[in-house]
Amino acid sequence: xxxxxxxxxxxxxxxxxxxxxxxxxxxxxxxxxxxxxxxxxxxxxxxxxxxxxxxxxxxxxxxxxxxxxxxxxxxxxxxxxxxxxxxxxxxxxxxxxxxxxxxxxxxxxxxxxxxxxxxxxxxxxxxxxxxxxxxxxxxxxxxxxxxxxxx
Numbered sequence: 001x002x003x004x005x006x007x008x009x010x011x012x013x014x015x016x017x018x019x020x021x022x023x024x025x026x027x028x029x030x031x032x033x034x035x036x037x038x039x040x041x042x043x044x045x046x047x048x049x050x051x052x053x054x055x056x057x058x059x060x061x062x063x064x065x066x067x068x069x070x071x072x073x074x075x076x077x078x079x080x081x082x083x084x085x086x087x088x089x090x091x092x093x094x095x096x097x098x099x100x101x102x103x104x105x106x107x108x109x110x111x112x113x114x115x116x117x118x119x120x121x122x123x124x125x126x127x128x129x130x131x132x133x134x135x136x137x138x139x140x141x142x143x144x145x146x147x148x149x150x151x
Contacts, residue, residue, distance in 0.1 A: 003063055006063065007059045007062075007063045008059075010055070010058065010059040010062060010063070011052070011055040011056050011058075011059040012055065013055070014051075014054060014055030014058050014059065015048075015051045015052045015054070015055035015056075016051075016055075017055075018051040018054045018055060018093055019047060019048055019051035022047060022051070022093070022097060025097070026097040026098070026100065026101045027101075028100075028101070029101065029103075032103075046096070047096075049092075050092040050093045050096055051093055053089045053090070053092045053093065054089070054090050054092065054093035056089050057085075057086045057087070057088075057089030057090035057091075058086075058090060060085060060086050060089060061082075061086045061090075064082065064085065064086075065082050068081055068082045068085075069082075071130075071134050072137075073130060073133055073134060073137075077126075077129070077130055077133070078130075080126045080130075081126055081127055081130040083123075084122075084123035084124070084126040084127050084130075085123075085127060087119065087120070087123045088120065088123050088124065088127070091116055091119075091120060095112070095116045098112050098116075099112060
Protein backbone atom coordinates (compact mmCIF):
# COMPACT_ATOMS: atom_id res chain seq x y z
CA UNK A 1 0.00 0.00 0.00
CA UNK A 2 1.26 3.48 -0.82
CA UNK A 3 2.36 5.74 1.99
CA UNK A 4 -0.18 8.43 1.04
CA UNK A 5 -3.03 5.96 1.64
CA UNK A 6 -1.53 4.85 4.96
CA UNK A 7 -1.14 8.51 5.89
CA UNK A 8 -4.76 9.27 4.94
CA UNK A 9 -6.09 6.17 6.69
CA UNK A 10 -4.14 6.92 9.86
CA UNK A 11 -5.44 10.49 9.82
CA UNK A 12 -9.07 9.41 9.40
CA UNK A 13 -8.90 6.72 12.09
CA UNK A 14 -7.22 9.02 14.62
CA UNK A 15 -9.64 11.83 13.76
CA UNK A 16 -12.60 9.61 14.57
CA UNK A 17 -11.04 8.15 17.72
CA UNK A 18 -10.05 11.54 19.12
CA UNK A 19 -13.44 13.06 18.30
CA UNK A 20 -15.31 10.23 20.04
CA UNK A 21 -13.01 10.31 23.09
CA UNK A 22 -13.03 14.08 23.58
CA UNK A 23 -15.76 14.23 26.24
CA UNK A 24 -14.54 10.98 27.82
CA UNK A 25 -11.04 12.40 28.40
CA UNK A 26 -12.23 15.94 29.19
CA UNK A 27 -15.73 15.71 30.65
CA UNK A 28 -17.63 18.87 31.47
CA UNK A 29 -17.80 19.71 35.16
CA UNK A 30 -21.28 19.57 36.65
CA UNK A 31 -23.05 22.88 36.09
CA UNK A 32 -20.78 23.97 33.26
CA UNK A 33 -22.66 26.35 30.98
CA UNK A 34 -23.48 24.87 27.59
CA UNK A 35 -23.73 26.79 24.30
CA UNK A 36 -27.20 27.55 22.96
CA UNK A 37 -28.60 24.86 20.65
CA UNK A 38 -28.29 27.20 17.66
CA UNK A 39 -24.51 27.45 18.21
CA UNK A 40 -23.86 23.81 19.09
CA UNK A 41 -23.29 22.67 15.45
CA UNK A 42 -20.55 25.30 15.06
CA UNK A 43 -18.77 24.02 18.18
CA UNK A 44 -19.08 20.46 16.89
CA UNK A 45 -17.46 21.49 13.59
CA UNK A 46 -14.58 23.17 15.46
CA UNK A 47 -14.16 19.99 17.54
CA UNK A 48 -14.08 17.90 14.37
CA UNK A 49 -11.49 20.19 12.77
CA UNK A 50 -9.32 19.98 15.91
CA UNK A 51 -9.63 16.18 15.91
CA UNK A 52 -8.65 16.16 12.22
CA UNK A 53 -5.59 18.31 12.98
CA UNK A 54 -4.68 15.88 15.77
CA UNK A 55 -4.99 12.89 13.41
CA UNK A 56 -2.99 14.69 10.74
CA UNK A 57 -0.26 15.58 13.25
CA UNK A 58 0.11 12.02 14.52
CA UNK A 59 0.13 10.71 10.94
CA UNK A 60 2.86 13.26 10.18
CA UNK A 61 4.87 11.97 13.16
CA UNK A 62 4.57 8.44 11.79
CA UNK A 63 5.21 9.15 8.10
CA UNK A 64 6.75 12.62 7.74
CA UNK A 65 10.22 12.24 9.24
CA UNK A 66 11.91 10.96 6.12
CA UNK A 67 10.49 13.83 4.06
CA UNK A 68 11.84 16.48 6.44
CA UNK A 69 15.28 14.87 6.58
CA UNK A 70 15.50 14.97 2.77
CA UNK A 71 15.97 18.75 2.89
CA UNK A 72 19.42 18.32 4.43
CA UNK A 73 19.28 21.12 6.97
CA UNK A 74 21.23 19.25 9.61
CA UNK A 75 20.04 16.70 12.10
CA UNK A 76 19.05 19.11 14.90
CA UNK A 77 17.09 21.53 12.70
CA UNK A 78 15.39 18.65 10.86
CA UNK A 79 14.32 17.08 14.16
CA UNK A 80 13.10 20.38 15.63
CA UNK A 81 11.15 21.16 12.47
CA UNK A 82 9.64 17.68 12.35
CA UNK A 83 8.49 17.96 15.98
CA UNK A 84 7.34 21.56 15.49
CA UNK A 85 5.11 20.70 12.52
CA UNK A 86 3.59 17.82 14.46
CA UNK A 87 3.01 20.04 17.52
CA UNK A 88 1.43 22.79 15.42
CA UNK A 89 -1.13 20.21 14.30
CA UNK A 90 -1.57 18.00 17.38
CA UNK A 91 -1.86 20.69 20.04
CA UNK A 92 -5.32 22.03 19.16
CA UNK A 93 -7.26 19.02 20.40
CA UNK A 94 -5.89 18.98 23.96
CA UNK A 95 -5.39 22.75 23.99
CA UNK A 96 -8.99 23.72 23.27
CA UNK A 97 -10.41 21.05 25.53
CA UNK A 98 -8.18 22.06 28.43
CA UNK A 99 -9.36 25.64 27.99
CA UNK A 100 -12.93 24.35 28.10
CA UNK A 101 -12.55 22.37 31.33
CA UNK A 102 -10.19 24.77 33.15
CA UNK A 103 -12.41 27.76 32.32
CA UNK A 104 -11.27 30.71 34.46
CA UNK A 105 -9.13 28.92 37.03
CA UNK A 106 -6.22 31.30 36.51
CA UNK A 107 -3.73 29.16 38.44
CA UNK A 108 -4.30 26.33 35.94
CA UNK A 109 -4.85 28.61 32.97
CA UNK A 110 -1.31 29.98 33.19
CA UNK A 111 0.02 26.44 32.59
CA UNK A 112 -2.02 26.28 29.38
CA UNK A 113 -0.68 29.67 28.33
CA UNK A 114 2.94 28.58 28.72
CA UNK A 115 2.53 24.94 27.77
CA UNK A 116 0.66 25.65 24.55
CA UNK A 117 0.87 29.30 23.52
CA UNK A 118 4.60 29.79 24.13
CA UNK A 119 5.52 26.44 22.59
CA UNK A 120 3.36 27.18 19.54
CA UNK A 121 5.23 30.44 19.00
CA UNK A 122 8.55 28.61 19.32
CA UNK A 123 7.39 25.89 16.92
CA UNK A 124 6.25 28.44 14.34
CA UNK A 125 9.59 30.26 14.62
CA UNK A 126 11.43 26.96 14.08
CA UNK A 127 9.39 26.15 10.96
CA UNK A 128 9.96 29.68 9.63
CA UNK A 129 13.73 29.35 10.20
CA UNK A 130 13.73 25.95 8.47
CA UNK A 131 11.83 27.43 5.52
CA UNK A 132 14.17 30.42 5.18
CA UNK A 133 17.36 28.33 5.39
CA UNK A 134 15.95 25.80 2.91
CA UNK A 135 14.94 28.59 0.53
CA UNK A 136 18.35 30.26 0.79
CA UNK A 137 20.09 26.96 0.05
CA UNK A 138 17.84 26.36 -2.95
CA UNK A 139 18.45 29.88 -4.27
CA UNK A 140 22.22 29.45 -3.85
CA UNK A 141 22.16 26.15 -5.76
CA UNK A 142 20.05 27.70 -8.53
CA UNK A 143 22.46 30.65 -8.81
CA UNK A 144 25.42 28.27 -8.98
CA UNK A 145 23.73 26.17 -11.67
CA UNK A 146 22.78 29.27 -13.67
CA UNK A 147 26.36 30.52 -13.52
CA UNK A 148 27.76 27.14 -14.53
CA UNK A 149 25.45 26.88 -17.54
CA UNK A 150 26.57 30.23 -19.02
CA UNK A 151 29.19 30.01 -21.79
